[in-house]
Amino acid sequence: xxxxxxxxxxKAETPKGFRDYFGAEVTERAEMLGKIAxxxxxYGFDALESSAVETVEALGKFLPDVDRPxxxxxxxxxxxxxxxxxxxxxxxxxxARVYAQHRNDLPTPYRRYAMGPVxxxxxxxxxxxxxxxxxxxxxxxxxxxxxDAEVCAMLAEALEKxxxxxxxxxxxxxxxxxxxxxxxxMGVEDEGRKAAVLRTIDKFDKVGxxxxxxxxxxxxxxxxxxxxxxxxxxxxxxEPVIAFLTSKxxxxxxxxxxxxxxxxxxxxxxxGVDELETISTLLEAQGYGPDRIVIDPxxxxxxxxxTGPVFEAELTFEITDEKGRxxxxxxxxxxxxxxxxxxxFTGQAVPAxxxxxxxDRLLAALRAKGRVTGEAQGPVVVTVMDRDRMAxxxxxxxxxxxxxxxxxxxxxxxxxxxxxxxxxDRRGSPVAVIEGADEKERGVVQIKDLVLGSKIAESATLEExxxxxxxxxxxxxxLVARVREILDGTA
Amino acid sequence: xxxxxxxxxxKAETPKGFRDYFGAEVTERAEMLGKIAxxxxxYGFDALESSAVETVEALGKFLPDVDRPxxxxxxxxxxxxxxxxxxxxxxxxxxARVYAQHRNDLPTPYRRYAMGPVxxxxxxxxxxxxxxxxxxxxxxxxxxxxxDAEVCAMLAEALEKxxxxxxxxxxxxxxxxxxxxxxxxMGVEDEGRKAAVLRTIDKFDKVGxxxxxxxxxxxxxxxxxxxxxxxxxxxxxxEPVIAFLTSKxxxxxxxxxxxxxxxxxxxxxxxGVDELETISTLLEAQGYGPDRIVIDPxxxxxxxxxTGPVFEAELTFEITDEKGRxxxxxxxxxxxxxxxxxxxFTGQAVPAxxxxxxxDRLLAALRAKGRVTGEAQGPVVVTVMDRDRMAxxxxxxxxxxxxxxxxxxxxxxxxxxxxxxxxxDRRGSPVAVIEGADEKERGVVQIKDLVLGSKIAESATLEExxxxxxxxxxxxxxLVARVREILDGTA
Numbered sequence: 001x002x003x004x005x006x007x008x009x010x011k012a013e014t015p016k017g018f019r020d021y022f023g024a025e026v027t028e029r030a031e032m033l034g035k036i037a038x039x040x041x042x043y044g045f046d047a048l049e050s051s052a053v054e055t056v057e058a059l060g061k062f063l064p065d066v067d068r069p070x071x072x073x074x075x076x077x078x079x080x081x082x083x084x085x086x087x088x089x090x091x092x093x094x095x096a097r098v099y100a101q102h103r104n105d106l107p108t109p110y111r112r113y114a115m116g117p118v119x120x121x122x123x124x125x126x127x128x129x130x131x132x133x134x135x136x137x138x139x140x141x142x143x144x145x146x147x148d149a150e151v152c153a154m155l156a157e158a159l160e161k162x163x164x165x166x167x168x169x170x171x172x173x174x175x176x177x178x179x180x181x182x183x184x185x186m187g188v189e190d191e192g193r194k195a196a197v198l199r200t201i202d203k204f205d206k207v208g209x210x211x212x213x214x215x216x217x218x219x220x221x222x223x224x225x226x227x228x229x230x231x232x233x234x235x236x237x238x239e240p241v242i243a244f245l246t247s248k249x250x251x252x253x254x255x256x257x258x259x260x261x262x263x264x265x266x267x268x269x270x271x272g273v274d275e276l277e278t279i280s281t282l283l284e285a286q287g288y289g290p291d292r293i294v295i296d297p298x299x300x301x302x303x304x305x306x307t308g309p310v311f312e313a314e315l316t317f318e319i320t321d322e323k324g325r326x327x328x329x330x331x332x333x334x335x336x337x338x339x340x341x342x343x344x345f346t347g348q349a350v351p352a353x354x355x356x357x358x359x360d361r362l363l364a365a366l367r368a369k370g371r372v373t374g375e376a377q378g379p380v381v382v383t384v385m386d387r388d389r390m391a392x393x394x395x396x397x398x399x400x401x402x403x404x405x406x407x408x409x410x411x412x413x414x415x416x417x418x419x420x421x422x423x424x425d426r427r428g429s430p431v432a433v434i435e436g437a438d439e440k441e442r443g444v445v446q447i448k449d450l451v452l453g454s455k456i457a458e459s460a461t462l463e464e465x466x467x468x469x470x471x472x473x474x475x476x477x478x479l480v481a482r483v484r485e486i487l488d489g490t491a
Numbered sequence: 492x493x494x495x496x497x498x499x500x501x502k503a504e505t506p507k508g509f510r511d512y513f514g515a516e517v518t519e520r521a522e523m524l525g526k527i528a529x530x531x532x533x534y535g536f537d538a539l540e541s542s543a544v545e546t547v548e549a550l551g552k553f554l555p556d557v558d559r560p561x562x563x564x565x566x567x568x569x570x571x572x573x574x575x576x577x578x579x580x581x582x583x584x585x586x587a588r589v590y591a592q593h594r595n596d597l598p599t600p601y602r603r604y605a606m607g608p609v610x611x612x613x614x615x616x617x618x619x620x621x622x623x624x625x626x627x628x629x630x631x632x633x634x635x636x637x638x639d640a641e642v643c644a645m646l647a648e649a650l651e652k653x654x655x656x657x658x659x660x661x662x663x664x665x666x667x668x669x670x671x672x673x674x675x676x677m678g679v680e681d682e683g684r685k686a687a688v689l690r691t692i693d694k695f696d697k698v699g700x701x702x703x704x705x706x707x708x709x710x711x712x713x714x715x716x717x718x719x720x721x722x723x724x725x726x727x728x729x730e731p732v733i734a735f736l737t738s739k740x741x742x743x744x745x746x747x748x749x750x751x752x753x754x755x756x757x758x759x760x761x762x763g764v765d766e767l768e769t770i771s772t773l774l775e776a777q778g779y780g781p782d783r784i785v786i787d788p789x790x791x792x793x794x795x796x797x798t799g800p801v802f803e804a805e806l807t808f809e810i811t812d813e814k815g816r817x818x819x820x821x822x823x824x825x826x827x828x829x830x831x832x833x834x835x836f837t838g839q840a841v842p843a844x845x846x847x848x849x850x851d852r853l854l855a856a857l858r859a860k861g862r863v864t865g866e867a868q869g870p871v872v873v874t875v876m877d878r879d880r881m882a883x884x885x886x887x888x889x890x891x892x893x894x895x896x897x898x899x900x901x902x903x904x905x906x907x908x909x910x911x912x913x914x915x916d917r918r919g920s921p922v923a924v925i926e927g928a929d930e931k932e933r934g935v936v937q938i939k940d941l942v943l944g945s946k947i948a949e950s951a952t953l954e955e956x957x958x959x960x961x962x963x964x965x966x967x968x969x970l971v972a973r974v975r976e977i978l979d980g981t982a
Contacts (some may be wrong), residue, residue, distance in 0.1 A: 008547040012591030012836040015576050016569075019540035020589055026538035027528075034525075037518075042892045044614070044870035044899030044918070047517035051509035051622050052543065052578075053565070053606060057501040074544070074576070076567040078507075085506050089541075098511055100503030107917040109902045117543060131542050141841045142902035146881050150902070153889075285882035286889045345503040379535035391776035397645075398777045403531045411600045411633035411641070417518030426536070426598040 017124030018131055019463040024376040029363055032247075033135060034117050039158045040113040040137050043150065050094040052119075058097040060344060072120045087119035091136040092341070092354070099140050100345035105392045109142035110262065112130040115359075138354025140341065144352065145262050145275045146339055148309040148353045155313055155333055156292050156296035161248055163314060163371035171331075172296035173311045175276050176303050176336070176352055181245045181269015182262055186237055194453055196231045197241065205300060226284060247297045248360045252280045255295045275309060283413070299363075301334060308337030313354065319368045322345050334355040378428030381419075382405040384414035385436040392440070394432060396479060403480045405487065422449060432482050437475075449486050508615030515867040520854055523653050523863075524606050524626060527848065530649045531604040531628050534641065541585040543610075547575035551835060565612045578610035578952040581802035582627040583832070583845070591836035592633050600633035603691040606850075629657050629845025631832065636766045639664075639800040639828055639844045640773040646804055646824055646846050647783050653853065659808045660741065660823075663787035667794050672760015673735045673753055677728055687722045688732065689795040695736055696791060707732060727947060731755070738788045739789045743771045746786045766800060780838045792825060799828030810859045820856055824848040835873055841855070868918030870897040871974055874912075875905035876927040883931070887924060887970060894971045894976065922974050926967075940977050 021029075035049070056075055075086035083250035086362050099110060102446045115135045124130055137154065141149040144185045152171050156195060164204050179201070188194055200215045207215065207228050214220035216238035240262050247258035257276055263269025276295050284292050300332035315329035335355030342350040366372045378399055383395045393409045410420045434446035453470035474482045503509060512520075519623045528538070547566055566577035580587050582605045585737050590601060606626045615621055628645065643662050650660050670692070679685055691706045698706065705711035707729040710721035731753050738749035754760025774784050790803050806820035826846030833841040834855040857863045871891055873884045892896035901911045915923045927938035944961035960975055965973045 010551060010840065011546070012549060012588050013546070014542055014588075014592070015544055015546050015574070016572075018544055020542065020593070023537040024540075026540045027532075030525075030538075034521075037521075041518075042895075042897050043888075046514040046867070047512075047521075048514075049512040049517045051505055053506055053513065053610070055502070055504070055506050055621065058503060058915075060501060074567060076565060081507075085504070097503050097505075097825040101505070102511070105915055111899070119544070123859070131544065143904075144881075144902055146885070146900065147902050148508075148665055150885070150900070153885075172774060176685055273828075279851050282882050282885055286885050303585070316680060326676060345500060347500065376537070381535075387635075389633070391773050394644075394777050395635060399535075403571075406533050408602070409637065409641070411630060411635055413634075425597055442774075 006260065016441075017129055019028050019129055024372070024374050027376060028372040028374070029133065029359065032363060032366065033133075033359070035159045036135060036308050037113065037115065039154060039161050042152045043111070043157075045111040045137050045154075048086070048095070048098060048114045049116065050085055050091075050098050050114070052117070053085050054088050054094055054097060056086045058094050058345075059086055059367075063403045071187075072121055075117050089120055090118050091116070091356070092338075094136070095136075095138055095140070096341045096345065099350070101177075103342075104347075107141075109147065112136070112140070113137040125468040133170055133359035135357040135359050136354055138352055140352045141350055142353070143288060143351040145284060145309060145337075147280050148275075148311070149279045150317075151335060151353055151355050152279070152285060152293050152311050153286060153288050155311070155335075155357075156288060158357070158361075159313060159332075163217075163366055163369065166292065167195060168317045168369070169292070169315050171311055171313045171314055173276065173279060173293065173298045173309060174295070174297050174299040175272040175309050176306050177272025177275065177308055178259055178263060178269055178297065181264075181266035181272055182240045183266055184266040185262070185264030185348045186240050188232075188233075188237075193231065195304075197233075200231060201241065201245065202304060204298065208486065209242060209246060212245065213238060245298055245300070245388045248295070251289060252277075252284075252295050255297065257281075259297060272308075279309060301331070302336055304398050305338065306336030307339045309353065310334075310336035315365050315368070329368065331358070332362045332365055332379075334460060377406065378430065379428050380387075380405055380431045380433065381420070381424040381427060381429045382409045382433045382435075383409065383417070383424075384410050385434060386440075387414050387418075389440070390434065396435075396445075398484060399480055403484065405480070405483060431486050433479065435482070439473070445476050445479055446471060447474055447479075447482055447486070451486075499610045501971060506621075508613075508620055508819055510620055510829075513861070515865050516865060519857075519863040519865070520624065520850065523854060524624075524850070526652045527649045528604065528606065530645060533732070534602070534645045536604045536628050536645075539586070539589060539605045540607065541582075541589050541605070543578055543608070544576050545585060545588060547577045548951070550577055550579065550584050550835075552830075563612055565610050580611050581609050582625050582847070583629070583829075584891075586627070586631070586845075587832045587836065590841070593834050594833075594837075599631075600638065601631045602628070603631070604628040607843050612674060616704075624850035626848040626850050627845055629843055630844045632841055633844070634830075634842040636800060636828075637773060639766075639802070640770045642826060642844055642846050643784050643802050644774060644777060644779055645772070646802070646826075647779060648806060649848070650823075650853075652856055654808060655853075655861065657783060660804055661791045661858070662784040662802055664767065664770060664784065664795065665786070665788050665790040666763040667762025667789065667797050667799055667918050668766065669750055669754060669760055669802060670735060670794055671764075672757035672763055673731045673757075674752070675759055676755030677724075677731050677758040679728075684722065688724075691722060692732065692736065693795060695789065700733060700737060703736065704729060704733060726734050733844040736753050736789055736791070737874050739786070741776075743768075743781060743786050746788070754771045763799075770800060792822070793827055796829065797827030800844065801825075801827035802981070804848075806856050820859065821852045822849070823856055850919070852869075866919060867923065868897065869915075870899045870918045871922045871924065872911070872915040872918060873926075874896065874915075875898045875901050876908075876925060877931075878905050880926075880928045880931070883926065887926075887936075890971055891974060894975065896971070896974060922977050924970065924974070929966075932962070934967050936967050936970055937962060937964055938970075938973055938977070942977075948958065949952070 013222050071085040071087050075084050077084055087333050118134050119131050158172055185195055200212060202214050215232045216233045217228050222228055222269055243262040247255055247262055249255040249258055256273055259273045272483050280295055302310050313333040317328050317329055318326045321327050333355055337353040339351045340349055341352045347491050367374055382396045384393055397407040430451050432448040432450055439445055448471045564577040564580050566575050568575055608622050609623050609625050647662055691703055694701050706721050707724045708721045711719050713719055734753040736745055738753055740746040740749055747764055750764045771786055793801050803822055804824040805822050808820055809817045810820050812818050824846055828844040830842045831840055832843045858865055865965055873887045875884055888898040888900050921942050923939040930936055941963045
């Protein structure tokens with residue numbers, strides 16, 4: 001055919017930082033999200049799917065720790081009214097907009113879950129994409145910490161449902177109010193200083209107790225050699241923060257006692273400790289002991305963002321990192337209470353609490369545990385030996401499908417049989433079916449066990465394969481039954 | 492709390508032409524798409540999820556009947572390299588890009604399905620949104636019409652799987668090549684004139700046989716009073732087109748014979764009729780008779796766009812339109828062969844055929860058939876009579892959930908019991924559970940059958956409700972069993 005003459009051909013490529021997902025990557029994620037949705041449903045949470053596009057005005061600058069109106073999102077201007085629109089960067093900002101918009105029609109409290117892609121206009125990096133999935137559940141309009149406890153219990157159920165066994169995860173709970181109480185007890189009232197202490201605490205994960213001590217005091221020499229200025233507290237002043245971060249005891253009771261000591265006489269702090277105690281009691285009563293959900297004041301991620309209870313789900317089994325060293329898998333979900341969600345729209349503060357599961361992280365965890373393989377079972381491939389008998393081959397796949405077996409006819413050019421077998425290989429087919437003119441006449445078909453075939457090819461000397469041919473003839477009438485035997489591993 | 496002083500509050504509203512989907516709207520669509528995916532999987536089609544964002548260059552101006560580069564899509568410019576990006580407007584243009592980009596790693600033929608939102612920057616109208624779902628299945632790289640037949644069979648299976656019974660749908664198949672043959676037989680060679688004939692044929696649905704006759708000839712007075720210029724063919728010249736459009740006979744055989752007459756000696760036309768015959772034979776052999784899939788030359792939608800077989804799934808049951816008149820439900824899916832998909836990227840023509848299901852249309856059809864209700868079963872609501880016994884109430888819902896019953900504790904302010912019952916009503920709860928101090932002491936709970944309660948309220952005089960109280964006391968230990976009875980309708 002004639003080539004295009006003038007215009008250069010367009011490049012066939014995804015935009016920078018975007019990717020395509022194929023086969024099992026799509027279905028395994030969908031299956032995992034489906035199981036999570038089942039758990040959320042059973043807890044009375046309702047599905048919500050807001051549009052991917054929001055007004056920039058409604059999105060606001062809500063992303064934690066980023067000071068932006070427009071930066072960080074993909075935005076464009078409407079042609080007629082010149083309004084700025086943007087792709088949502090998370091599922092929380094749209095929830096705020098939805099609740100404010102529909103609050104008269106929604107039940108209060110409103111329990112909702114949402115699952116879908118979000119978009120960030122950021123520099124992509126290895127494994128960091130500009131479109132990725134989030135999976136959130138939130139309760140809006142419930143001031144009681146029973147709502148926080150419920151979200152923690154639901155998160156535990158969701159993790160177990162997708163295939164993270166009990167003992168392989170722990171949900172840690174902390175409370176921002178306790179930290180506020182600690183700051184009060186220390187006499188830190190200046191907002192700038194409070195923020196500096198919060199930023200420092202956020203580094204506890206990375207720099208540990210001694211690092212936090214240095215950063216709360218004079219400062220610290222970074223691993224890179226840079227000197228980081230400290231907050232300038234005396235050792236004595238810094239002590240309550242350290243006491244807070246390290247107050248986890250053997251039991252919930254001892255942790256709570258340590259916390260009560262750390263907050264001194266702060267009323268705010270006492271409220272926070274009471275809340276943690278209530279959460280702990282509610283969860284214990286439902287059978288969620290400290291083997292699953294635990295009060296842990298060293299959870300600091302998000303403390304700067306949330307206003308009450310904060311929680312994080314961590315997977316405790318080991319994987320080997322890229323350098324072959326064993327390490328814990330780490331965090332797969334986090335959340336907490338954020339009571340000012342709707343206020344920017346309506347002026348009224350509405351209490352809210354919720355959790356967000358890191359979809360890609362959790363999928364990676366399931367892969368690490370062998371719960372998902374990343375590879376779908378390929379279809380049985382019926383080869384085409386005689387292109388005039390396509391109807392016969394179609395009949396075979398129809399029979400196989402009716403028996404619940406994934407099956408397809410080879411639809412490429414059938415001339416070269418080798419290409420058909422290469423195709424079956426690329427499809428990951430477990431079985432190929434062959435019916436030439438000779439077989440047709442004799443009322444039989446050839447069945448080729450491709451899984452066994454490749455095993456034999458891999459370890460040809462093994463005795464156990466010796467007597468098992470990977471290709472054999474069966475009566476046409478037994479096609480479905482014999483293919484089934486191979487798929488079930490009972491051939 | 493202090494109000495924001497300077498900035499006016501943002502408006503809580505979806506952008507123009509976008510909407511939110513709640514509860515059953517989300518889950519029913521997901522369930523329907525899940526069933527379709529199961530069918531597609533069983534036919535050997537693999538899932539593909541490309542990113543929502545493409546380069547404008549890759550999208551091209553591929554949308555049928557729209558001459559655009561950038562118009563009609565939501566587009567913006569990258570900050571660093573100034574490339575234009577846009578939201579995909581369908582799932583076919585991304586498939587072309589994906590296949591061209593990954594063709595060395597993909598099997599050939601490549602069968603893929605894709606489901607997800609697409610975006611159109613168009614004027615929204617009633618029921619017309621700027622974000623909506625598409626659900627496509629395509630086979631790339633298979634020149635044989637066996638691929639087209641397979642797509643038709645799969646479409647029939649998918650419709651039955653989601654709940655459109657046999658007899659309530661028909662898939663009509665036509666072929667662009669036959670029409671080309673007719674044009675050849677007529678001696679219409681001028682491309683402009685060919686296009687004019689195609690445009691006219693596309694109006695067959697609306698204006699019928701006599702209207703097409705007028706439009707192929709001198710022209711036609713529109714219903715609005717406007718005069719539409721005709722193509723200028725003589726009656727005699729127009730005849731083969733009319734013969735083509737009206738060639739459907741009692742059987743596939745007679746239709747094919749009529750078509751062979753209409754194409755005269757055109758080789759292209761003969762190829763088209765042969766293809767239809769092959770498709771018909773292949774489908775008959777697999778049990779898809781004319782009650783499900785039929786050759787029908789009056790299918791014209793998309794004939795201008797596709798290059799070979801064209802198909803359309805129509806639902807044949809009646810609904811009443813907005814004016815109360817009965818009419819057929821109409822089309823819910825369409826597709827065909829389009830062989831130049833990948834060529835603009837690689838220069839090589841790659842044969843492709845596929846189908847797109849109108850997700851919202853099909854959901855509306857299921858609603859019309861009563862297959863989906865648009866309303867989810869609400870959760871059992873356990874009310875809070877004593878806020879200090881939250882742990883007891885949480886235990887009840889945990890028991891109910893473990894028995895597979897959707898359940899939740901009321902998490903709003905429990906002071907006003909009336910509000911709790913209003914909440915249960917808004918949630919569509921079938922059952923409310925009440926345990927006050929008195930019940931607790933006596934080891935019982937009150938169960939309120941809200942479905943029965945509202946039925947009694949609706950028809951209070953009915954004898955049948957007389958002896959059935961809608962609220963009764965049961966031992967605490969029988970909570971789950973008795974709630975189950977109500978849900979199963981066996982109370």
